[in-house]
Every structure is written in structure tokens, then in C-alpha cells.
Amino acid sequence: MQEHDLSFVRAQMAAVEPPPVAEHGIGPWLRKNLFANVTDTVFTIIGLVLVVMIVPPLVEWAFINAQWSGTDRTVCATIAQGGIQPDGWSGACWAFVEAKFQQFMFGRYPIDERWRVYLTGVLFIGLLAPLLIPSVPRKGLNAVLLFVVFPVVGYFLLSGGAFGLKPVATPLWGGLMVTLVLAYVGISVSLPLGILLALGRRSHMPVVKLVCVTFIETMRGVPLITVLFMASVMLPLFLPPGTSFDKLLRALIGVALFASAYMAEVIRGGLQAIPKGQYEGADALGLSYWKKMNLVVLPQAIKLVIPGIVNTFIGLFKDTSLVYIIGMFDLLGVVRQNFSDASWASPQTPITGLVFAGFVFWLFCFGMSRYSIFMERRLDTGHKR
Amino acid sequence: MKTILKALLGSAVVALLAAPASAATLDDVKAKGHIQCGVSTGLAGFSAPDNAGNWTGLDVDFCRAVAAAVFDDPNAVQFTPLSAKERFTALQSGEVDLLSRNTTWTISRDTALGLNFAGVTYYDGQGFMINAKKLQGINSALQLSGAAVCVQAGTTTELNLADYFKANNMEYNPVVFEKLEEVNTAYDSGRCDVYTTDQSGLYAIRLTLSSPDDHIVLPEIISKEPLGPVVRHGDDQWFDIVKWVYYALLNAEELGVSQANIEESMNSDKPDVRRLLGTEDGTKLGSDLGLTNDWAARVIKHVGNYGEMFERNVGADSPLKISRGVNALWTKGGLQYGMPIR
Numbered sequence: 146m147q148e149h150d151l152s153f154v155r156a157q158m159a160a161v162e163p164p165p166v167a168e169h170g171i172g173p174w175l176r177k178n179l180f181a182n183v184t185d186t187v188f189t190i191i192g193l194v195l196v197v198m199i200v201p202p203l204v205e206w207a208f209i210n211a212q213w214s215g216t217d218r219t220v221c222a223t224i225a226q227g228g229i230q231p232d233g234w235s236g237a238c239w240a241f242v243e244a245k246f247q248q249f250m251f252g253r254y255p256i257d258e259r260w261r262v263y264l265t266g267v268l269f270i271g272l273l274a275p276l277l278i279p280s281v282p283r284k285g286l287n288a289v290l291l292f293v294v295f296p297v298v299g300y301f302l303l304s305g306g307a308f309g310l311k312p313v314a315t316p317l318w319g320g321l322m323v324t325l326v327l328a329y330v331g332i333s334v335s336l337p338l339g340i341l342l343a344l345g346r347r348s349h350m351p352v353v354k355l356v357c358v359t360f361i362e363t364m365r366g367v368p369l370i371t372v373l374f375m376a377s378v379m380l381p382l383f384l385p386p387g388t389s390f391d392k393l394l395r396a397l398i399g400v401a402l403f404a405s406a407y408m409a410e411v412i413r414g415g416l417q418a419i420p421k422g423q424y425e426g427a428d429a430l431g432l433s434y435w436k437k438m439n440l441v442v443l444p445q446a447i448k449l450v451i452p453g454i455v456n457t458f459i460g461l462f463k464d465t466s467l468v469y470i471i472g473m474f475d476l477l478g479v480v481r482q483n484f485s486d487a488s489w490a491s492p493q494t495p496i497t498g499l500v501f502a503g504f505v506f507w508l509f510c511f512g513m514s515r516y517s518i519f520m521e522r523r524l525d526t527g528h529k530r
Numbered sequence: 531m532k533t534i535l536k537a538l539l540g541s542a543v544v545a546l547l548a549a550p551a552s553a554a555t556l557d558d559v560k561a562k563g564h565i566q567c568g569v570s571t572g573l574a575g576f577s578a579p580d581n582a583g584n585w586t587g588l589d590v591d592f593c594r595a596v597a598a599a600v601f602d603d604p605n606a607v608q609f610t611p612l613s614a615k616e617r618f619t620a621l622q623s624g625e626v627d628l629l630s631r632n633t634t635w636t637i638s639r640d641t642a643l644g645l646n647f648a649g650v651t652y653y654d655g656q657g658f659m660i661n662a663k664k665l666q667g668i669n670s671a672l673q674l675s676g677a678a679v680c681v682q683a684g685t686t687t688e689l690n691l692a693d694y695f696k697a698n699n700m701e702y703n704p705v706v707f708e709k710l711e712e713v714n715t716a717y718d719s720g721r722c723d724v725y726t727t728d729q730s731g732l733y734a735i736r737l738t739l740s741s742p743d744d745h746i747v748l749p750e751i752i753s754k755e756p757l758g759p760v761v762r763h764g765d766d767q768w769f770d771i772v773k774w775v776y777y778a779l780l781n782a783e784e785l786g787v788s789q790a791n792i793e794e795s796m797n798s799d800k801p802d803v804r805r806l807l808g809t810e811d812g813t814k815l816g817s818d819l820g821l822t823n824d825w826a827a828r829v830i831k832h833v834g835n836y837g838e839m840f841e842r843n844v845g846a847d848s849p850l851k852i853s854r855g856v857n858a859l860w861t862k863g864g865l866q867y868g869m870p871i872r
Contacts, residue, residue: 225741248583485572487849490737
């Protein structure tokens with residue numbers, strides 16, 4: 146047996162050596178991620194060229210050359226175009242957006258009554274924010290307030306005609322406000338209605354099933370434009386002369402029913418992913434149909450299809466622009482309508498207006514998308530890859 | 531669904547043919563306190579929103595003129611923006627009392643659709659615009675053989691264009707786009723030599739080109755587009771009111787009565803002016819129309835005469851700078867002729 150001299154055995158771990166110089170720092174990182182082989186190098190160079198070609202002119206157009214304030218088209222037109230800018234100038238005409246901003250937000254909503262829109266907006270955010278933050282308690286009460294009480298309060302606030310508020314007819318509504326009203330109603334109607342339709346479609350009761358299938362297939366088979374157009378052009382001919390059925394209401398019903406049909410199919414996708422054992426397990430516990438769905442099946446199914454649901458919401462949000470065909474003006478509609486204002490006509494006006502509208506739409510859609518990712522992570526309890 | 535669709539379409543056709551006659555529009559209008567006026571969803575110089583969101587334009591001002599005649603208030607009017615497709619349904623169903631939406635007067639609209647055109651507030655016609663710097667020496671549309679022509683899809687413009695080139699034995703390459711903005715961009719970037727649409731539209735589009743001064747509108751007009759206010763069949767009184775508001779605007783310009791001198795004109799002793807403004811003793815011209823005797827004076831006071839309306843919205847005082855041309859009074863070689871008020 147050999148003796149060991151323990152004094153030569155280390156008592157502590159040796160300090161960790163930094164990786165060799167050739168393996169860390171900017172140079173190796175670049176080599177590893179951007180220039181690993183010929184293909185990577187070629188793509189990197191193409192990418193860089195594209196960035197250099199696109200970004201500086203874009204920044205120059207949107208910020209450096211842009212005109213931020215002014216009273217009419219002269220600030221956004223070159224001398225040859227009847228304005229004050231030097232020849233060859235090209236920049237964003239944010240002055241147009243500034244001058245029309247109130248209109249882009251509220252349409253023709255009377256200026257003296259706009260506090261009502263602000264108040265509705267504050268109420269909405271005040272109720273929505275706590276509902277979205279998981280740690281805030283009393284979700285049930287909050288949801289009732291947002292989806293039952295708020296629509297009633299919001300309706301009276303916006304359209305008036307009661308409690309001493311001046312009536313404001315819906316043709317005067319417009320801009321972002323209409324976009325949000327349509328999206329709110331569409332979203333809050335389509336999710337519950339979609340769930341009911343999806344359950345109905347999987348029901349064993351023939352009549353319920355037939356009604357749901359017919360509704361879903363009809364709604365999905367007809368373009369939204371057609372639905373809105375029929376409601377706008379055909380409907381007035383059947384009503385007695387002089388009565389007009391509110392255009393915004395027509396659009397709201399059309400959009401909500403349309404989105405419900407799509408939502409139903411998304412939810413059905415989730416229901417089909419739930420194994421039969423889950424249904425049988427719930428049955429074995431003696432749960433009623435609604436309890437089974439509510440406590441066992443739907444929580445799992447909806448969790449699975451969050452990306453699909455949000456996809457439908459985002460699609461719905463953008464579809465609201467189609468109401469322009471029935472003479473309502475959402476954000477995009479108001480922006481485009483203002484292109485016809487001759488006192489702002491210039492080559493830069495349309496592109497600036499469209500960039501602005503696109504940016505606002507992107508803000509909302511990106512917000513929804515990020516929140517859905519957050520929700521997916523939070524609820525991801527068994528399927529994480 | 532198919533049968534529902536058929537039923538819908540069928541009854542729509544019946545409704546179109548029968549054209550519901552809702553009598554006494556004037557009483558309805560007075561009862562609700564405003565005129566419901568159909569305008570375009572946005573057309574430079576005719577109906578467009580200003581910075582504050584108020585409607586402005588020639589078509590809009592005509593609605594305000596009728597409101598001024600009835601209510602002595604140019605703001606007693608509510609506007610319904612209508613697309614080209616829904617405009618006639620809206621009028622027939624009574625959703626609007628008056629349609630003032632750059633609508634061309636044609637026989638089929640006047641008869642089969644059951645409408646009455648009250649006059650022509652703007653004589654338009656399809657024209658051509660070219661880049662004079664690029665195509666030097668061209669000063670007539672007849673020299674355009676072989677040109678690439680930018681045109682918006684699905685409009686009568688496209689058909690008129692084909693007719694015109696065929697009738698004159700010329701060749702052309704149509705460059706067709708769906709959206710107006712696309713046509714503008716294509717023309718501005720030089721993808722086509724010629725832009726064709728209604729002349730009033732050409733002037734508005736010229737403002738959005740990168741070098742407007744290089745572009746000229748050719749003198750040829752290849753179609754007749756008389757644009758005017760429209761009412762339903764079946765209510766002659768309302769038709770008369772709209773028609774005579776239009777003639778009053780023309781007569782005021784002819785007699786030199788304007789928004790600026792209306793106060794002095796009220797004391798004028800010229801018989802024509804006194805008849806127009808209802809200052810003649812024992813006059814019944816206004817009350818026979820169903821209005822007050824100072825109806826025309828109200829119109830001039832609030833919106834001015836036809837010339838003022840024109841210059842303010844599409845003429846020299848507007849960015850469009852359209853010349854009066856055929857829209858001048860008959861006394862100045864134009865077509866605008868106000869029937870005598872007496």
C-alpha cells in the first residue's frame with residue numbers, strides 16, 4: 146500500500162481561467178456568429194449593405210428632413226410645387242399629422258364633448274390594466290365591471306342622450322376611437338360566443354350542432370366586405386322610408402359575428418387537442434357538462450390556443466378598417482379622407498399619413514402580441530419545450 | 531344563403547324601380563331641424579374635411595346654401611359621406627334628403643333610378659394631363675398615339691378612354707391601377723406618359739406631383755360629366771327649392787350681389803335685385819316656394835353667390851386654381867345660366 150502525501154492535494158478549487166483569447170471578445174463572436182463560413186459571410190455582407198442603404202435615408206426622411214409644424218401644404222412642398230422647401234427636398238410631413246391629430250383620434254366628435262371620450266378611455270384603461278396584471282386580486286369583479294358595466298356606461302357616455310349629456314350621433318364618431326370601439330366590442334363578444342359555438346359544434350345534440358355548423362360555415366364563407374356592404378346598401382331598402390338603422394351598430398354586429406365564427410374554429414382546435422381521458426376522468430368524478438368544460442377541458446384547451454386567439458384578435462383589429470365601405474371612418478379611413486383636403490395636398494402628405502396610421506396599428510397589435518407571449522409563458526405548465 | 535341573397539337582390543331591384551315617394555321633404559326637414567345631405571367620402575375641392583374636421587368644398591357649400599334658404603343657418607345640415615355605390619340607395623331610402631356628391635347627370639339615373647337632377651353645379655369632363663417637359667411639342671390629345679396612359683380601374687374613365695382612342699384610330703397602352711394613390715405614384719415616377727381622369731381631379735392630382743409646373747392639362751375634353759345636386763322623384767316642392775337655390779346662386783353672381791355687398795343690395799332699387807332678394811313690395815316669390823321671401827338673401831348672406839363659392843373651393847382662392855372655363859356665367863361665355871327669378 147502506497148502512502149499519499151496529502152499536502153500536495155489542493156483543498157480548494159482552482160480559480161476558473163478565462164477562456165482563451167481566441168474564443169471570446171468581439172472578434173471571435175463576430176467570427177462565430179456572422180462570418181463562420183462563406184455562406185454566412187455573404188449573407189452578413191448583403192445584410193449590412195441593405196441596412197446601410199435603407200436606414201440612413203429613412204432616418205433622414207422621417208426625422209432630419211421632416212417638417213414638424215406648419216399651417217398648410219407650403220411647409221411640405223418644394224418651391225416648384227408651390228411651397229417653401231428647396232428643390233429636391235424629401236421629408237416626412239408630420240405637420241399634416243399634427244394639424245389633423247385631433248381628427249385622427251376622434252373624427253368629427255364635437256370638440257366641447259370630447260371630455261366624454263377621454264373619460265371613457267380612462268375608465269377603460271383603469272379597468273383593463275388590473276385585469277391584465279395577474280397579481281391584482283378580485284379578477285371576477287373586475288371582469289364583470291369591464292364586460293358588463295363598462296359597455297353600458299361607455300354607451301351612454303359616448304352617444305349621450307341621457308343624464309343631461311348632449312346626444313352625439315355615431316356618424317360624427319371617427320378615427321382611432323371608432324377603431325377601438327369596434328375592436329373592443331368585437332373582441333369581447335367573439336371570445337365567449339366563439340367558445341359557445343365551438344362547444345356547440347362538438348355537441349351530440351343534432352339541432353345545436355346543425356345551428357352552430359351552419360352559422361360558422363356561412364360566416365366564414367362570406368367576405369367581411371360583403372357582410373358590411375349588404376348591411377349598408379341592402380338593409381335600408383327594406384326598412385320603412387325615413388328610418389335608418391345606425392351604421393356603427395350594423396358594423397359592430399357584422400364584425401362581432403364574423404370574428405366569432407373564426408374564434409369558434411380556433412377554440413375547437415384546442416378542444417380537439419385534449420385527450421379523451423380528460424373528458425372521461427371528469428365524467429368519472431361525476432361533474433356536470435358545464436362543470437366538466439369549465440374546470441377541466443376549457444382551461445387546458447384555451448391555454449393551448451392562445452397564439453391562435455391573439456391571431457384572431459389582431460386580425461379583427463386590423464379588419465376594422467373595412468368599415469370605410471359603409472361610410473364610417475376609422476383611423477385609416479380618416480387619414481385617407483384627409484388626403485382630399487386640397488390645402489394639405491403635397492407629394493409627402495399621403496405617405497406620411499399612411500406611415501402614421503401604420504405605426505398606430507402596429508403599436509396596438511405589437512402590444513397584444515407581447516401580452517400573449519407573457520401569458521403563454523405564465524400558463525405554460527406541461528408543454529414547455 | 532343563396533335564396534336569401536336572391537330575395538334581397540330581387541326586392542332591391544323592385545325598390546329601385548318603384549322608388550318610394552316620400553312626400554313633403556320640406557316638412558320632414560323642418561321637423562328635424564336640419565337637412566341630411568349626402569356628400570362624397572373625400573374629393574378635393576368638392577367635399578373634404580378641413581383641419582378642424584368641418585366639411586368644406588363646392589358640393590358641401592351647396593348643401594349649406596339649401597340649409598341657409600330653409601333655416602337661415604348654413605350649419606343646419608348634417609353630412610353623410612357616401613361611397614359611389616351606396617349614394618343612390620341612400621337617397622331613395624330617405625337616409626339623405628339631398629345628394630350633392632359630384633354625381634353625373636345621365637338619362638338612366640334621371641329615369642330608371644327615379645331621381646331628379648336639380649341643376650349642374652360643375653361642368654366636368656374627362657381630360658388628359660401630360661409631362662410637358664418630357665413630351666415637348668404636344669399640345670393636343672390627338673398627338674398622343676402610342677402613349678402609355680395611366681387610368682384607374684373599373685371607372686367610366688377607362689371606357690371613355692378606349693372609345694376616344696378607337697374613334698380617332700390611335701393606339702395606346704393602358705397602365706391600370708386599382709387605387710388612386712397607385713395611379714398617382716405611377717404617373718409621377720414616369721411609368722406612363724399620360725394621366726386621364728375628370729379634369730377637376732387632374733388639378734387636384736397635379737398638386738401632389740413632385741414638379742407640378744412641368745405638367746399641363748390638355749384642352750380636349752372627351753366626355754361630358756355634368757355634376758349636380760339630386761333629389762328623389764315624387765316631391766316637386768323640394769325639387770323646386772333645391773333647383774331655385776341653385777338658380778339664385780347664379781342670378782346673384784350675374785346681378786353682382788355678393789356676400790360682401792349683401793347689406794347694401796338689400797336697399798337696392800334695381801328691380802332684378804329686389805325680386806331676387808325679396809325686397810319687392812307684396813312679393814310672393816319666396817312663399818310660393820314654401821320658404822320665406824328673403825330666402826335668396828339668406829343664401830347669399832351665408833355662403834355667397836356661385837362665383838364666390840367656386841373661387842373659394844376650387845378656383846383662384848383655393849390651392850386647386852381651376853379656371854372658370856365652361857363654368858363661367860353665360861354672359862362671360864360659359865354655360866352657367868340662371869333662370870329668371872320673377
